Amino acid sequence: MPDIYTPDLMEVVNVRKQTPDVKSVRIQFQNKARASQFDFRVGQFGIFSAFGSGESTFNICSSSNWKDSLEFCFRKVGRVTEALWRVEEGDTIGFRGPYGNGYPVEKWEGKNLIFLGGGIAMPPIRCAVWYALENREKYGNITVVYGARTVADLVYVDELAEWAKRDRVRVIQCVDPGGQTSDWKGEVGFVPTVFERAKVAAENSVALVIGPPIMIKNTLPVLEKLGMGPDSIYTSLENRMKCGVGKCGRCNAGPVYVCKEGPVFTMEQLQKLPQDY
Amino acid sequence: MSEIISKAGLRELAKEWIAQGKVVAGPVQTKPGLVMYAKLASADEIVWEGFVRPANSVKEFVFPRHELLCTYKMEGNRVELANDGAEIPAQILLAVRPCDAAAFPILDHVFNWDCRDELYNRRREATTVIALACESHDESCFCTSVGLSPQAERGSDVMLFDLGEEYEVRSLTDKGRALFAGKAQPSERTAPTYMGPDPRFNPEQVKQFVDGQFTSPYWQEATLACLGCGACAYNCPTCHCFDIVDEGNSQHGKRVRNWDSCQFGQFTLHASGHNPRPDQGSRQRQRVLHKFSIYPEKFGEILCTGCGNCTRNCPEGQGMLTLLTGIEHA
Numbered sequence: 001m002p003d004i005y006t007p008d009l010m011e012v013v014n015v016r017k018q019t020p021d022v023k024s025v026r027i028q029f030q031n032k033a034r035a036s037q038f039d040f041r042v043g044q045f046g047i048f049s050a051f052g053s054g055e056s057t058f059n060i061c062s063s064s065n066w067k068d069s070l071e072f073c074f075r076k077v078g079r080v081t082e083a084l085w086r087v088e089e090g091d092t093i094g095f096r097g098p099y100g101n102g103y104p105v106e107k108w109e110g111k112n113l114i115f116l117g118g119g120i121a122m123p124p125i126r127c128a129v130w131y132a133l134e135n136r137e138k139y140g141n142i143t144v145v146y147g148a149r150t151v152a153d154l155v156y157v158d159e160l161a162e163w164a165k166r167d168r169v170r171v172i173q174c175v176d177p178g179g180q181t182s183d184w185k186g187e188v189g190f191v192p193t194v195f196e197r198a199k200v201a202a203e204n205s206v207a208l209v210i211g212p213p214i215m216i217k218n219t220l221p222v223l224e225k226l227g228m229g230p231d232s233i234y235t236s237l238e239n240r241m242k243c244g245v246g247k248c249g250r251c252n253a254g255p256v257y258v259c260k261e262g263p264v265f266t267m268e269q270l271q272k273l274p275q276d277y
Numbered sequence: 278m279s280e281i282i283s284k285a286g287l288r289e290l291a292k293e294w295i296a297q298g299k300v301v302a303g304p305v306q307t308k309p310g311l312v313m314y315a316k317l318a319s320a321d322e323i324v325w326e327g328f329v330r331p332a333n334s335v336k337e338f339v340f341p342r343h344e345l346l347c348t349y350k351m352e353g354n355r356v357e358l359a360n361d362g363a364e365i366p367a368q369i370l371l372a373v374r375p376c377d378a379a380a381f382p383i384l385d386h387v388f389n390w391d392c393r394d395e396l397y398n399r400r401r402e403a404t405t406v407i408a409l410a411c412e413s414h415d416e417s418c419f420c421t422s423v424g425l426s427p428q429a430e431r432g433s434d435v436m437l438f439d440l441g442e443e444y445e446v447r448s449l450t451d452k453g454r455a456l457f458a459g460k461a462q463p464s465e466r467t468a469p470t471y472m473g474p475d476p477r478f479n480p481e482q483v484k485q486f487v488d489g490q491f492t493s494p495y496w497q498e499a500t501l502a503c504l505g506c507g508a509c510a511y512n513c514p515t516c517h518c519f520d521i522v523d524e525g526n527s528q529h530g531k532r533v534r535n536w537d538s539c540q541f542g543q544f545t546l547h548a549s550g551h552n553p554r555p556d557q558g559s560r561q562r563q564r565v566l567h568k569f570s571i572y573p574e575k576f577g578e579i580l581c582t583g584c585g586n587c588t589r590n591c592p593e594g595q596g597m598l599t600l601l602t603g604i605e606h607a
């Protein structure tokens with residue numbers, strides 16, 4: 001009896017080492033019938049598994065327009081991610097999903113998009129950027145501010161360069177003070193400061209802010225100063241999850257099941273939740 | 278009009294069920310002074326009286342503490358998955374306390390909202406619950422504070438009431454009627470109503486407090502003694518948090534789900550090291566929040582049946598009741 005916890009089997013079709021401890025992996029359904037039914041929204045997540053080590057939660061970081069494969073990108077931090085670090089092209093891994101609400105991309109139509117990300121937050125931003133670029137006429141200016149501790153910690157750098165060449169797109173990369181190399185052409189500083197210095201016009205905009213809690217905390221006042229209300233600022237929570245389907249009780253933040261009602265929330269919604277994330 | 282069955286007759290009936298290959302479980306004395314719900318090898322093992330309630334909950338017959346999700350086998354870079362195709366035998370839970378029986382319909386909500394958990398449902402559907410109304414309580418009991426009572430019928434297919442030499446039998450569902458059809462005799466006798474413990478707190482007040490006083494120092498102060506052992510959750514009829522892990526090696530093994538508890542520090546620990554609930558105060562608050570606010574808001578029912586097992590099993594003698602009655606003075 002197949003149940004909601006039995007994963008789909010996926011073939012690894014591509015592995016890329018992004019940084020010394022981050023890899024991106026592209027996978028395909030082994031069951032072709034399943035592949036043709038599969039659909040998701042950018043901003044949703046999946047539960048990925050290395051058999052023998054267990055399951056882990058990652059954002060699906062490919063665009064929902066890419067029909068032939070899915071991508072995720074992870075940092076090696078523990079048991080499951082150590083095991084996934086060892087997978088190679090042709091290997092089989094498990095996938096359950098898509099889970100969660102995803103970004104309200106329809107609601108964002110007609111708006112300027114501001115993406116602010118720190119560290120391993122690039123994957124959940126990357127899918128939204130590609131989605132917007134593939135539906136270019138529906139969205140206004142796109143600004144991406146992306147920061148990492150050091151130059152070596154930046155992920156998807158080739159794609160950042162690719163986006164920067166596009167029309168009405170501004171990409172600002174930054175590294176923490178001390179994290180720059182002698183040939184670094186980007187900014188030096190923390191995401192909130194760099195973003196403030198960039199003087200981005202924030203009229204008719206929505207912002208997606210993803211990163212460590214301290215980055216989000218320091219970015220909010222900057223967005224507020226630009227006149228953005230809490231209903232136009234979005235984030236994606238990373239409450240620890242197990243089942244992904246509202247059963248196991250792991251992900252609650254106050255009254256919400258983050259795996260079902262989230263992980264994407266506006267700041268206005270988060271302000272109503274207790275500090276439980 | 279109700280029915281009765283003699284105590285000897287019920288024992289015979291239980292023997293019949295076991296002989297038919299049904300799993301029959303009930304309160305069993307596992308060692309001196311300790312009564313636990315367990316599968317019966319023989320109908321004589323069951324303990325009918327002389328204790329308030331078993332130290333564990335009966336939920337494990339529907340939601341086992343360790344359950345197979347699937348097995349995996351790896352050959353080269355191919356993986357084969359197989360699900361547990363085992364038939365779940367019909368099971369009868371006998372002499373269950375009303376505070377255990379009531380937990381089943383409450384748990385049905387979470388295992389069926391949004392998507393159905395078939396692992397849970399297949400056991401639930403194979404189960405018939407025969408509850409025995411309580412005739413005693415101890416200082417840990419508080420069913421009457423959460424809208425239940427020693428005679429509460431919720432979740433039971435049959436209710437039994439002790440009449441001395443016989444049991445009064447009230448069959449409540451078709452499943453229950455089928456078990457006792459032709460076995461119980463019509464009777465005019467009905468058991469007197471046992472009132473149980475006086476209500477100890479108002480659940481509405483608890484909800485208001487936990488919603489409104491999320492950052493109150495009360496949560497820290499009232500839980501200083503908590504060791505974070507999770508005994509409250511493991512023996513709770515309604516706690517249902519679980520973990521999913523792989524057991525095996527890189528060639529073959531199984532994916533299982535195990536009971537988990539919001540009382541463990543690792544439960545919410547992020548990979549970044551950030552922990553939204555870094556101490557026992559916030560973890561115990563979560564247990565109250567889930568039971569008295571999250572669950573009622575989402576599913577319309579309190580996730581607590583007042584069985585008192587959290588207190589009985591707590592190495593510090595604390596538990597829900599201590600925490601909830603303390604709110605009044607917080």
Ligand SMILES: Cc1cc2nc3c(=O)[nH]c(=O)nc-3n(C[C@H](O)[C@H](O)[C@H](O)COP(=O)(O)OP(=O)(O)OC[C@H]3O[C@@H](n4cnc5c(N)ncnc54)[C@H](O)[C@@H]3O)c2cc1C
Pocket residue numbers: 045055056057058059060073074075076077078079080081082120123124237238239240241263546547548549550
């Ligand atoms: C909705 C959502 C989306 C997410 N998206 C992404 C994403 O796109 N990319 C991504 O990289 N992550 C993402 N995460 C986080 C990701 O789920 C975790 O990083 C991952 O599950 C860690 O799994 P693990 O088994 O490798 O770690 P575990 O072994 O479970 O480790 C967990 C904890 O133990 C600690 N730990 C592990 N090993 C050691 C050790 N040897 N010594 C000391 N401490 C140790 C870790 O620091 C961590 O705190 C997301 C999380 C959520 C909820």
Ligand code: FES
Pocket residue numbers: 240241242243244245246247248249250251252257258259260
């Ligand atoms: S991850 Fe299990 S309930 Fe949300």
